[in-house]
Amino acid sequence: MLYFFITGWGIFWVLSFFLFAAKAQANTPFVPNIEEMNFSTFAPIESDGSIVLSNQIIQQLGFNPNRSWQKGQTLDNIIQLGDISEGFGVDTFTLNDIKSLVNLDFDQLSLKDFGIVQFQTIGSLFKAIPNLQDQKIKTIPPLRDLIKVSQCGGKSQGCNLLNYSLKEITKDSQLASLPLNQLSLEQYKFSDIPGLSDTDLKEFKQWQQVFLSEIPGLNQVPFSKFPNSLSINGLGLGFAQIDIAFSQAEYQALKSISGSYQEGFNKSCTGGCSHIELGGNPLMLGQQWVSGNSQKVKGGYGILGLLFAGLEPTGRHPFGKVFKVVIGDIDETTGTVQIDLYFRVCKKGFINLGCSPYGIGPIPFITFKEKDWLFF
Template identity: 35%
Template sequence: MSYRDVLIKESENLTMSDNNSLRKDEMKEQELPQFIYQEPEEFAPKPLTISYPLLPTPAFKEEKIFLPYTNLTDQQVAICFKMPTSDRVITPASKLAPRKNTFKQQKQKENLDRMQFLMLAGLIASIAVHGLVKYWGKFNISSLFMEKVVAQSIPASEQPIPTIYVNGIPTPDWNQITFRSLKFSGSGNSDVPVPETPIPGLKTTRIWNEGQGLSEVMELGDFEGIFGIEELALQKIADFAGIELANLPLSDFQTLQWQTLTDLVAAIPELGEISIDSIAPLADLASSVTGQLLSGSVSSVIENYPDLAVAQLGEYISLSDYSLTSIPNIEQVALKEFSNWQSTVINGIPGLENIPFSYLSNVPVPDFSFIGNVDLPLNANEANRSRSISGSNQAGFNVSCVSPCAHIELSGNNNLTGAQWISGKDQKNIKGGFGLLKVMNGGKEPTGRHPYGSSFKQVIWDVQEAKGDVTTAMFFRKCHRGIPDLGCSPYFIGPVVYFTYHEKDPMALGLPILIP
């Protein structure tokens, strides 16, 4: 009997239930007819159509059976019937032998894969060659192939800050640098413009003195989106610094000075469900504002006592009387969740000033896309310098100098030789800043460059022509982004001592570079 005859004969032997309908619970998978095809070395035919004239519709209809081209010796063959959607029985084909690729098909696939790989490799190579041809002579791309990058720590006595040399270029050793260790070498101050809508915690002046650490002057908002500080919680910072928060007073967390009950619940939602009389500092706050001993959840107290909802903690209680962990879960919340976290001074976060920069998620990375050598340090007697590559983000980086114009002339490739980086100690009135805060320091900043990004500005400071030396300094800015967005001031908060260079020393210039 042929394969087709077997299938048709067995289909005619199927019977239906009394009500002429086939139900899923009456026809299990194991009850389906099973066949063993006994003719060895043959392959299943192409898809065929079987009619079931004895079976009523719509339970069964004409159905096509698709079977793979494979040897069916000792294999089970299953017939699939077309049923209504609700009662359909699905017989898996997992027991059927998989279709095998022929040798010819396998070779075709291998050839196709090889061709795709070669096409991709050729595309990448052509892009690389195009880049080298286009930018050769403008950028120091050749150094990536011709020089071995060598990083070496050097004694602190040779540079004013911990330093690592990369191919002779000094870069900060962020493993040894903290906000506290960076010191101001000069003093200054500026008023902070106040927006129409008051911002709790916003300080109206920025003052710094020689010898102060950066941590005593700079605020979290000054580095928003740069170091990732705002993403950290108090506990994470404490772990980095190796301190126990339970041993510290609540006053060490400066941000709490201007927080209200509403602010705290917004930052720590679970706090709203806790009874206020079980949280000592909040219970005392409620008593000081209302003159009553309140109970009930913090959220209910906020709803029933509007004056208490907007009362700032630092105005009504002495935060130094309580442990830092006396407010539940305060140490687990990211700093950015607290109201106006931007106005918190660096040393107002326990342990933050002593954490090496390398512990933070983002640290300033030098831009080595353009490197020059200190060719000639020239003193303030110089004037009318027009091949400048220094300036500001607002004024551009080709700000010429009339007089005085102490500067360094650079060398490198043909385009760079003779370019001038003007001293910011002489040229200090370059336009800078944006937003409301741009008016600070009269809207001016010293000329310089940003080879380390927006976290600070590198400025040529003292030029000693006789010795062939030049010192540089770091300048910072005040920022307050978010709502409301006050923008950023010019880079005028400084100087903080930075690297010293000698004649012929290489230095990272970064981008942009446009040489007049």
């Protein structure tokens, strides 16, 4: 009897798997096309928000990530390079790398379009592009004009500093600290600073606090083409059907598959828990994904973990750590489920200040209905 019971139980699960696979094929589960997804494809943010750090923490960071945003702003005007450096490795990109991936014509752009330049001084530019050290100042148009205006009354004649090399100029701390943003940067091209387009973004001063929209073409780079490309984790049985959508009136969700890295991804909810109940996949039958509108969980770590009161909406990470996938609004009457994304701020390296909770959002992502298949 035990033999027949075990055999029958095994056959049941095998048949259930093939039934699940047939249903999934018939319903075609939705998986975002990573080859086409980029920062310009997202809808505007749906709520106001801000990041506010103390001056002490800003000094430790070495840059200022403070910012505020309003409902309706696009993601590339909210996210800074430092926010995605860990997840995407964007710091190792050069302008020429980006140009090779998107339709970008440098001849139509000026130094004003490269937001990093506004933070540079003569000294920081020398550190970022050391190959410039032997070039004379007069051969580098922006530096030539900066020295001419600040040191020589706007005249070239009799301005001996223009014959100095960049290395010689930077030996004078006052000259080295002259900022390029004193110039009208729109009058210069990328090629006016030799080596600019071949230099990693991370080599420039305060690169972390530059917005994605200030790096030409970066918002059009597919997530699959970043140095650390976006991956899809858990393919295979990583699908389930949205069986039932419950509103906030549902008191509890005790079979949760949502949560955070800090609290795990089975964080139960009580006291008003909007959620979806899953089906279709026999391994996920009856499991619940709680809405981030109903439940906040611990998130982040290190000093930056104090941001957003140390909390983030409950959710999952089917695409890795770059962003968090969160269920937002659920309409029980229509069976409609809104999926949102949330981003975070990180600072690692020589000084590791950790990462904030996923608190930059919500960014509308996908809308599902009951009986649709969800990639989780």
